[in-house]
Amino acid sequence: MFVVTLRFADKTKAPRLMDGHDAWIRRGFDDAVFLLVGSIRPNAGGAILAHNCSRAEIERRVQDDPFVAEGVVAAEIVEIAPGRADPRLAFLQA
Incomplete structure (x- = not known):
């Protein structure tokens, strides 16, 4: 089981990436x-509280979040x- 924290680093980019971030959450x-x-x-x-995956899988999934990829969090x-x-x-x- 994993606890993932996504702490804001640059909120200014968040509005334009919100739809992609929400889609990423839905996929989880x-x-x-995602629990x-x-x-x-x-x-x-x-x-995020997550389970049913390996460490490598959750790391890949987190990197796929547009907020992470673009430095929002x-x-x-x-x-x-x-x-x-x-x-x-x-x-x-x-």
């Missing part, structure tokens, strides 16, 4: 890789090996 959900996407408050960027990927989980999230321990 469609591919059953949750949300904002880092206050207005600092975004975060700086990405950090943290890998987590779940040890305990609420029963509702037990599927993450597989």
Whole structure:
């Protein structure tokens, strides 16, 4: 499982790339890789909870985000090996 943070580096480019970024997010959900996407408050960027992929796959996927490719955000990927989980999230321990 991975936590990906996307912290703003150059917000000025964001408006023209938003449609591509939104399409990239949709693909992540469609591919059953993204579990949750949300904002880092206050207005600092975004975060993604991802699974069902390898480290190499998530790195490639993150590089495909137009925001990352164009320097709108700086990405950090943290890998987590779940040890305990609420029963509702037990599927993450597989």
